[in-house]
Amino acid sequence: MTKSIEEIRDEFIEKIGLLMQSDGLPRTAGRVMGALVWEGSPVAFCDLATELQVSRGSISTATRALIDRRMIRRVTKPGDRQDYFQLAEKSYETMVEDLSLKFHRRSEELYATLDGVPECEPEIRERVRAYSETLESVAKKIGELAKEMV
C-alpha cells in the first residue's frame, strides 16, 4: 500500500511546520506556510482552518506572522468577501535575506558589548569580538546567496 497524495501532503505540511517552529515561529504558522507551498494557488482563510484543523483565531495569528515576514500575501477576489492567501513572490529569497539579517543583528548586538569592556581586558575583548565577527561572517555569506538568487 503506497501513500495517498493527501498523506504525502500532510506529511509535507507537518515537516514545514516543525522546520519553521525550530526557527521560532508558531508551529501553526509553519503549517500554513507548508499548505501554501503545496497548493501554490490562493487558499481561502476558512479552508486553512478546516484543512489544518485549527481555530480561525490561530489562522489569523499565523497568517499575520507570515505576512510580517513577507513569506505570504493576502489576496482578495472580486465579489468574494473571504481573504485568500498565497506564497509571496520571491518568498525563498525573502527567507534567505531575513536569515542573513538575523545573524547580522545578533552580531551587532554582541559587538555593542565591546563598548563596555575596558581596554585593559584585551583578551576578553578579543573573544567577544571573535564571536561577533563569526556571526557577521555568517550573515555576509548568506547575504551573498540572497543576492545570487535575484
Place this chain on the structure above:
Amino acid sequence: MTKSIEEIRDEFIEKIGLLMQSDGLPRTAGRVMGALVWEGSPVAFCDLATELQVSRGSISTATRALIDRRMIRRVTKPGDRQDYFQLAEKSYETMVEDLSLKFHRRSEELYATLDGVPECEPEIRERVRAYSETLESVAKKIGELAKEMV
C-alpha cells in the same frame, strides 16, 4: 555612572543565553557558554552554579549539551576533584559547521518528500524542490565559511 565590569559581563552572559536559546538550546546552556567565553580560562562546576544562580542539576544538563555540541570541554586539575569547563578550541568553527549541517539535514528531509509526489504534479514537485534547494544552498554557503575559518 558608568557600568561596572561585572554588569557588562552579566549583560553579555544574558545576551549569549538568549542568542543560544533562539537556536534551540536551554537558556542556561547559553549562559554557561557566555560565562566561558567571557572567562576564557577554565571555570569550576560549582562556580558556574553560584555565579549563574542556578542549581547544580541545571549546570550538569547544560554542560553536557554544550559538550555534545563540541562547544566546550571538560577539564580537570591534578589534586582537585572538581570538574572545570572551558571553551573548546575551534568552538566558533564548530558552531558554523553545525549550522551548515543543520540546514543540510533540513534540506534532505524535504527532498525525501519528493519521492512521494507523483510525476503528474510537476508544479508541486517544483515548489518542494525549490524549497529544499534553497536550504541546501544555505548549507553550502555556510559550509564554505566553515572551511575558510580553518
Place this chain on the structure above:
DNA sequence: TCGTGAGTTCAGATAGTACTAAACGCACTT
C-alpha cells in the same frame, strides 16, 4: 570500610507559549 565531596538523575514544580472559543468590530446587503 566508612565518610566526604564530587557530578548525575529524576520526580515534581514552574514558566512561557500557543491554542481554543467566544465576544467583538467592521463592511456589505437587504
Place this chain on the structure above:
DNA sequence: AAGTGCGTTTAGTACTATCTGAACTCACGA
C-alpha cells in the same frame, strides 16, 4: 437600520520544556 458573514482580539486553558531539590552513585582519603 438590521442582519449576515467575515477576520481579529482576548481571556482562559493546555501543553511543553526547563529548572529545582533531593536522592543517588562513584571515587578517594582517613
